[in-house]
Amino acid sequence: MSVETVCLGWHWLPYRYTRTADDVNGRRVLPFPDWLGDLARGAVEEACGAATAYRPDAALANYYRPDARMGMHQDKEERAADPVVSFSVGDSCVFRFGNVEGRGQPYTDVRLGSGDAFVFGGPARFAYHGVPKLFPNTAPAGCGLDRGRINITVRVTGLRD
Numbered sequence: 001m002s003v004e005t006v007c008l009g010w011h012w013l014p015y016r017y018t019r020t021a022d023d024v025n026g027r028r029v030l031p032f033p034d035w036l037g038d039l040a041r042g043a044v045e046e047a048c049g050a051a052t053a054y055r056p057d058a059a060l061a062n063y064y065r066p067d068a069r070m071g072m073h074q075d076k077e078e079r080a081a082d083p084v085v086s087f088s089v090g091d092s093c094v095f096r097f098g099n100v101e102g103r104g105q106p107y108t109d110v111r112l113g114s115g116d117a118f119v120f121g122g123p124a125r126f127a128y129h130g131v132p133k134l135f136p137n138t139a140p141a142g143c144g145l146d147r148g149r150i151n152i153t154v155r156v157t158g159l160r161d
């Protein structure tokens with residue numbers, strides 16, 4: 001994985017979440033903002049066509065340089081099966097959305113652009129997914145990012161202090 005990540009609410013490390021960024025500076029992670037939870041809940045409601053009590057408590061903000069990639073993986077450190085909501089800003093990318101059995105086919109390649117939201121929940125919640133390619137210089141003017149891509153995934157950890 002060649003992205004640079006900042007977390008809100010809970011700090012993610014492979015295999016666990018902690019309240020302190022132990023592999024960075026040991027400090028407590030910044031709070032998860034209410035507005036981001038509201039935005040994500042709106043996306044879930046639009047995706048499933050019904051009101052929901054979705055209450056996320058963590059976000060991972062990834063910065064992709066133009067040559068960055070993310071390998072196929074599951075988001076599975078959460079102790080809850082609530083949906084993951086992804087927001088993209090900047091350059092477009094190929095988002096590879098696969099199956100729950102493994103990293104290989106079948107998968108679907110979706111082009112995610114700046115401003116897109118993607119919700120994975122229900123039977124697709126633990127599907128393998130990754131980002132094999134960015135399309136450099138495709139960020140729309142005024143999106144706030146000249147180069148590369150930011151993706152924010154919003155999650156329900158199911159954890160308590």
Ligand SMILES: O=C(O)CCC(=O)C(=O)O
Binds near residue numbers: 131
């Ligand atoms: O960048 C993306 O669209 C996906 C990010 C992702 O899968 C993750 O942060 O776990």
Ligand SMILES: [Fe+2]
Binds near residue numbers: 073074075129
């Ligand atoms: Fe992921």
